[in-house]
Amino acid sequence: MSELVLKNVGKRYGETVVLERLNLTLTAGDFCAVVGASGAGKSTFLKLLLSELQPSEGTITLGGRPLPPEPGPERGVVYQRYSVFPHLSVLDNVRFGLERTHGDPLFGRTWGARRRALRAEAEALVDAVGLSAARDRFPGALSGGMQQRLALAQTLALKPELLLLDEPFGALDPGNKKAAHDLLKTLWRDRGMTVVMVTHDLSEAFTLAKRVLVLDKTREDPHNPERYGASLTYDIPVDNGLPPREAAPRELSA
Amino acid sequence: MKKLLCLVTLLALAPLSSAEERPTFRLAWSIYVGWAPWDYAEHTGILAKWADRYGIAIELVQVNDYIESINQYTAGQFDAVTATNMDILTIAAASGVDSTALLVGDYSNGNDGIILRAGEPLSALAGARVHLVELSVSHYLLARALEGLGLEERDVEIVNMAEADLVAAWAGGTVPAVVTWNPMLMQLKDQADTALVFDSSALPGEILDLTVVKSDILEAHPELGKALTGAWYETLAQLQGPERADALAYMASVTGTDAESFARQLTTTHLFSTPAEALAFLESGQPRAIMQSVAEFSWSHGLYGPFAPDAGFVGIRFEDGSIWGDERNTQLRFSSDILRLAADDAL
Amino acid sequence: MRRLLNLQPSKPLRLALFLAPLGALLLAYLVFSDARLAENPQDRLLPAFSTMGDTLLRMATEPDRRSGELLFWLDTRVSLQRLALGVGLGALTALILGVASGLLPLAGASLSPFLAIIAMIPPLAILPILLIAFGVGELAKVLLIAIGVGPFIARDLEGRVRELPRELLIKAQTLGAGTWQTLWHVVLPQITPRLFDAIRLSLGAAWLFLIAAEAIASTEGLGYRIFLMRRYLAMDLILPYVAWMTLLAWLLDYGLRVLSRRLFPWYGAAGNKR
Numbered sequence: 001m002s003e004l005v006l007k008n009v010g011k012r013y014g015e016t017v018v019l020e021r022l023n024l025t026l027t028a029g030d031f032c033a034v035v036g037a038s039g040a041g042k043s044t045f046l047k048l049l050l051s052e053l054q055p056s057e058g059t060i061t062l063g064g065r066p067l068p069p070e071p072g073p074e075r076g077v078v079y080q081r082y083s084v085f086p087h088l089s090v091l092d093n094v095r096f097g098l099e100r101t102h103g104d105p106l107f108g109r110t111w112g113a114r115r116r117a118l119r120a121e122a123e124a125l126v127d128a129v130g131l132s133a134a135r136d137r138f139p140g141a142l143s144g145g146m147q148q149r150l151a152l153a154q155t156l157a158l159k160p161e162l163l164l165l166d167e168p169f170g171a172l173d174p175g176n177k178k179a180a181h182d183l184l185k186t187l188w189r190d191r192g193m194t195v196v197m198v199t200h201d202l203s204e205a206f207t208l209a210k211r212v213l214v215l216d217k218t219r220e221d222p223h224n225p226e227r228y229g230a231s232l233t234y235d236i237p238v239d240n241g242l243p244p245r246e247a248a249p250r251e252l253s254a
Numbered sequence: 255m256k257k258l259l260c261l262v263t264l265l266a267l268a269p270l271s272s273a274e275e276r277p278t279f280r281l282a283w284s285i286y287v288g289w290a291p292w293d294y295a296e297h298t299g300i301l302a303k304w305a306d307r308y309g310i311a312i313e314l315v316q317v318n319d320y321i322e323s324i325n326q327y328t329a330g331q332f333d334a335v336t337a338t339n340m341d342i343l344t345i346a347a348a349s350g351v352d353s354t355a356l357l358v359g360d361y362s363n364g365n366d367g368i369i370l371r372a373g374e375p376l377s378a379l380a381g382a383r384v385h386l387v388e389l390s391v392s393h394y395l396l397a398r399a400l401e402g403l404g405l406e407e408r409d410v411e412i413v414n415m416a417e418a419d420l421v422a423a424w425a426g427g428t429v430p431a432v433v434t435w436n437p438m439l440m441q442l443k444d445q446a447d448t449a450l451v452f453d454s455s456a457l458p459g460e461i462l463d464l465t466v467v468k469s470d471i472l473e474a475h476p477e478l479g480k481a482l483t484g485a486w487y488e489t490l491a492q493l494q495g496p497e498r499a500d501a502l503a504y505m506a507s508v509t510g511t512d513a514e515s516f517a518r519q520l521t522t523t524h525l526f527s528t529p530a531e532a533l534a535f536l537e538s539g540q541p542r543a544i545m546q547s548v549a550e551f552s553w554s555h556g557l558y559g560p561f562a563p564d565a566g567f568v569g570i571r572f573e574d575g576s577i578w579g580d581e582r583n584t585q586l587r588f589s590s591d592i593l594r595l596a597a598d599d600a601l
Numbered sequence: 602m603r604r605l606l607n608l609q610p611s612k613p614l615r616l617a618l619f620l621a622p623l624g625a626l627l628l629a630y631l632v633f634s635d636a637r638l639a640e641n642p643q644d645r646l647l648p649a650f651s652t653m654g655d656t657l658l659r660m661a662t663e664p665d666r667r668s669g670e671l672l673f674w675l676d677t678r679v680s681l682q683r684l685a686l687g688v689g690l691g692a693l694t695a696l697i698l699g700v701a702s703g704l705l706p707l708a709g710a711s712l713s714p715f716l717a718i719i720a721m722i723p724p725l726a727i728l729p730i731l732l733i734a735f736g737v738g739e740l741a742k743v744l745l746i747a748i749g750v751g752p753f754i755a756r757d758l759e760g761r762v763r764e765l766p767r768e769l770l771i772k773a774q775t776l777g778a779g780t781w782q783t784l785w786h787v788v789l790p791q792i793t794p795r796l797f798d799a800i801r802l803s804l805g806a807a808w809l810f811l812i813a814a815e816a817i818a819s820t821e822g823l824g825y826r827i828f829l830m831r832r833y834l835a836m837d838l839i840l841p842y843v844a845w846m847t848l849l850a851w852l853l854d855y856g857l858r859v860l861s862r863r864l865f866p867w868y869g870a871a872g873n874k875r
Contacts, residue, residue, distance in 0.1 A: 050771060050775070052771055070774065071771050071774040071775045072774065072775065072777070073775060073776065073777040075775055076775055077771065077772060077775050079768045079772075081766070081768070082766035082768040082769055082772075083768065083772060085769065085772075085773075085787060085791075086791070086867055087790045087791050087865070087867050087868075088790075096773075096776050096778075096786070097775075097776035097777055100776055100777035100778045100782055100786075101776075101777035106781070107782065107785060107786075108777070108778060108782045108786070138866065138867035139867075140867055140869075154776070155775070155776075158775075158776060158777065160775070321831065321832055325831070325834050328645070328646070328834055329646045329834075344833050345832070345833045345834055348643070348833065349641075349643050349644060349645045349646075349833075349834060350641045350642065350643025350644060351641070385737065385818060387832075388829055388832075389829060389832050389833065390832065407667075408667065411820065412820065413737070413818050413819065413820055414818065414819055414820065414825060414828070414829055415737065415817060415818040415819075416816055416817060416828075419728065419729070419732060419817050419818070422728070422729035422730075422732045422733055423732045423733075423736075423737045423817075423818060425729075425732075425733050426732050426733040426734070426735075426736050426737065427733075427736075428736035428737060428738070429736075429737060556666070557833050559645070559833075559835065559837075560655070560656060560659055
């Protein structure tokens with residue numbers, strides 16, 4: 001597993017500064033949650049880590065190498081919605097990544113023994129997230145919680161170095177959310193991957209993550225609100241099990 | 255029910271008749287060199303003058319689709335219409351709309367023709383794909399041309415094509431043969447790669463351009479026939495007189511061409527310029543032979559509908575009172591009563 | 602008394618309301634047809650139903666005097682074949698162009714405005730150009746239909762591809778798919794049911810272009826027969842043909858709907874979630 005390092009990263013659109021002066025080091029196996037108000041740049045932050053957007057300044061490295069300029073299998077992502085392919089069955093959704101990365105270069109298909117091996121691997125993952133009974137159903141026929149479990153299995157099939165979660169459980173009801181949290185914790189402990197989760201739900205952040213990062217604006221220009229962007233203002237270590245408020249916040253920048 | 259319909263019709267016409275005490279008649283015409291004099295007659299007031307003389311009103315309506323004008327006449331929208339002898343026979347008369355050919359205006363004397371690629375003789379028609387408006391006068395012309403060659407219709411392949419598209423299709427280069435009428439024929443003739451191998455001048459008098467009135471209306475209102483006849487021959491007289499240049503220019507403009515090409519189309523149109531000429535044609539007995547040939551063509555091509563037992567299904571009454579075909583189903587009449595008055599200058 | 606906008610028809614009333622306008626239309630036809638026929642037994646404008654039935658039966662069961670063919674079935678077969686070829690060709694081209702334009706910004710930069718302009722050209726207005734360029738054979742007819750429906754479908758699909766959640770395209774890339782594999786495994790399967798929808802929507806226009814094409818130059822076909830018979834007002838044949846074409850159009854639409862449901866069982870379910 002590899003280290004994720006952001007050095008002085010900023011993102012601007014013309015005159016509008018969204019993010020500025022981001023500095024962060026995540027060690028392998030870290031689980032950090034990024035919180036912040038709406039419009040604080042949480043999703044821009046995630047898009048930078050996915051390479052869906054390129055930083056306007058600064059550098060991001062993963063495992064000591066610059067982040068690839070396009071999304072790729074070294075980073076997995078689970079969104080709040082549209083994370084799974086509606087036209088593929090549960091099992092085929094999980095097989096998708098395995099087939100593409102092991103298949104022929106043109107169509108990304110495998111044959112014979114390898115195909116059977118990948119299928120067995122995918123079936124094991126489907127079992128691991130508790131969807132064996134729904135293996136041949138389409139996502140449209142699954143509940144929201146089941147869809148997100150499927151999304152996790154689909155993403156984890158490729159064992160990404162970095163797992164990015166974008167409000168993954170935001171649309172779930174409390175019961176499903178709790179179950180999904182438990183599953184995510186188990187998967188994270190078993191696999192020791194690095195996780196960055198963007199959420200607006202503080203309690204979720206403090207329940208799941210080892211570190212909670214806060215995105216906020218540190219400078220305001222009342223005449224030109226777009227002049228300054230958000231930055232990482234707090235980096236709060238969470239001792240799992242303790243209520244969040246008792247953790248001592250450490251200020252990163254003023 | 256019939257009474258109800260009459261009532262509805264009366265109510266619909268009421269505003270017209272109350273505004274204008276005298277009876278109003280509607281004549282439909284479509285753009286063609288042989289019928290352009292009607293528009294000129296209205297333009298110059300000749301038509302209104304003759305209508306006034308007989309205490310009636312005549313409304314001239316231009317219908318842009320020729321077949322549609324006959325269809326609407328047949329359906330009852332018009333009292334009179336301009337049409338060829340074949341179309342009035344197969345559309346109106348065969349539908350039981352008893353019609354009288356009031357005016358025999360002209361016959362096509364080269365206005366209809368068969369075009370092949372340059373250098374091809376007429377006999378090259380054998381086996382060719384021939385593009386034409388099926389079941390029209392062009393079709394009849396082709397049948398007559400094939401007859402002359404000793405061929406039959408099954409010896410060629412007939413492709414139906416709207417007249418407006420024929421010129422463009424010919425320009426595409428894949429069409430070996432076209433049968434059409436003016437002004438399309440003239441446009442085709444003017445192109446380099448064409449040979450006019452047959453035209454209607456070989457069939458003098460067979461393709462007649464008529465002005466037709468419903469027989470019952472003509473019987474009830476002979477003044478309509480008289481007014482139309484008077485206006486028509488006064489207009490034709492102007493075409494021969496000092497007004498000729500103006501008249502040609504006007505008719506050219508309403509038919510969408512220039513005076514020179516209109517004059518060219520006129521040379522392939524044999525106009526019966528005076529009542530005497532038309533009368534002579536009617537009395538010659540030629541109409542009987544022509545109509546018989548047209549009726550046989552129409553019947554053999556199914557134009558009389560599925561229930562016509564033979565070519566004589568529609569009875570045709572000629573100037574001398576003789577009838578060809580089924581007397582009980584006489585639906586087309588050639589009459590010279592009013593024409594005689596015109597010839598005697600008694601209108 | 603409940604408000605009008607809250608009143609729902611009961612089952613029998615719904616049936617009655619469905620039949621009422623059709624019944625009124627038929628009744629009006631009968632009344633006017635009888636009136637015209639009473640006045641002139643040879644009237645062709647509004648023939649009696651028995652006459653139409655006889656004519657249709659004759660066209661469907663008696664070989665034509667000249668060609669020896671059963672004209673009704675010949676016309677139907679030829680027209681459906683032209684329709685299928687034209688719509689098929691148009692849809693296939695539209696699928697390629699629409700997907701390329703919607704998915705690839707480089708292709709879209711050139712195709713998107715081009716399609717927008719092309720879709721505005723009324724194909725019937727450029728008929729002479731088609732005739733000169735492609736002749737008057739089957740090719741021109743099929744192309745007229747294809748050109749008539751293609752740009753519409755292409756623009757629709759372009760929009761549908763752009764509507765695909767961005768998340769799915771990113772997701773496919775994080776799962777190891779490149780451009781071609783994303784196209785093949787994600788975009789095409791999801792756009793195909795929408796292609797079916799677009800084809801169903803464009804079928805009305807396709808019939809229109811078919812009839813127009815058959816009016817240009819033909820030796821057989823449903824539109825050809827109608828135009829030919831119009832020349833002598835044979836409504837006893839035209840009206841049954843029009844009814845038959847309406848039925849065929851409805852059957853095609855229904856068939857496509859059923860086929861789409863069979864082929865893409867996930868489509869409706871996923872659509873409801875959105």
